């Protein structure tokens with residue numbers, strides 16, 4: 001079986017292990033635990049590491065090693081020893097001293113800079129300078145100890161690099177972005193930039209860190225190979241508005257003024273920072289029956305987007321033909337569309353007038369429920385409905401950028417293979433004359449989210465929002481617009497059209 005490591009290459013202690021194993025030339029098998037998607041808190045992973053932290057390692061079915069420095073100590077001795085963790089008692093105690101010092105005081109101090117200057121900006125939050133000001137004297141005291149040592153030796157424990165160098169360098173691995181004041185500690189700066197950062201084992205682990213934590217610095221679709229066994233594709237971290245399931249109280253939205261709206265549970269009260277994966281590397285593989293969405297090419301010369309009649313008369317028939325040939329449907333009914341632009345942002349989600357011009361919806365939802373799908377078929381198809389409902393019927397939304405490439409508020413989809421039916425519950429939409437139903441979603445760290453950054457107007461996303469077939473295929477895809485942290489400051493507002501269809505098989 002060999003050495004299995006479980007980690008996310010972008011976290012401090014995971015990166016430490018990968019770089020350390022590289023220095024030790026240890027063979028291992030890499031298992032990706034997606035930290036920002038919360039995979040380290042999932043049931044299966046907790047069986048390996050009940051502390052719910054990354055990294056951890058298991059060798060040949062032995063006990064799990066759940067401390068990064070303990071993994072390096074183990075790996076160094078595992079294959080008969082390595083000079084990076086000397087056997088000589090006195091030399092070893094020097095290395096051990098720095099390993100323990102790093103875990104107990106150095107990591108916590110550097111971590112404060114990482115959170116304020118790297119993690120918070122990633123989440124579009126403001127760094128708190130008072131937190132840095134409070135920590136700075138302690139950080140300088142600790143950095144001073146390192147600086148004094150590195151004034152005497154090239155590496156922390158002598159002339160050769162040891163696992164202590166990797167361990168102590170890891171918490172400062174993004175020192176520029178972390179704004180660590182290294183200039184005041186010249187020996188420390190020299191060691192970090194001219195020694196540690198020149199190690200091939202260190203350099204090989206930089207790409208994954210930059211990609212996850214400094215998205216502006218790296219190209220979008222790059223890959224990082226780990227020991228030839230896995231690759232990590234780009235993702236962003238953003239807030240998605242899930243809804244708390246408050247038990248016996250219904251979740252509702254009123255589209256008119258009513259006393260009844262005074263004490264309701266509204267949706268979107270559970271914002272969660274979530275990893276959203278760039279789907280371009282496998283764009284052709286997604287299907288509306290498996291993941292619940294698909295990406296397709298759809299070219300049209302149509303451009304009168306502000307003219308609803310023209311959209312109906314000129315675009316709908318193209319969409320019918322496109323879906324028939326793509327999905328093998330016998331019949332397709334296009335029954336509605338919505339143009340979403342930020343120019344429509346002033347319109348509240350609950351605005352009463354039923355307009356086709358709206359702002360992007362920042363709520364994790366699916367447009368139909370198991371009950372509202374057939375109801376809508378009956379409303380729209382009258383006498384024909386019962387016959388049509390005796391065969392397979394699906395609702396498919398066609399989502400398409402208009403006018404220009406999407407740079408802000410893109411659409412994210414929750415992979416249906418990670419979101420069982422039990423993660424959905426009903427949102428009641430109260431209109432004056434009727435009540436509609438949507439699904440909203442309760443949060444789960446198991447959800448895997450996808451998006452297609454920079455989609456252009458010749459591409460569409462097909463979203464399955466209802467399927468009458470209950471044979472295990474995808475029926476309801478949760479989706480939401482989100483604030484993309486990669487959006488340039490001068491980006492054009494997103495403009496898109498969502499075309500609602502019923503597909504008969």
Ligand SMILES: N[C@@H](CCC(=O)N[C@@H](CS)C(=O)NCC(=O)O)C(=O)O
Pocket residue numbers: 011012013014040052053054055066067068069103
């Ligand atoms: N002392 C542990 C610390 C591990 C740790 O805290 N890892 C962080 C990522 S660097 C983590 O998984 N935190 C859990 C969380 O944020 O929920 C080690 O060195 O392995």
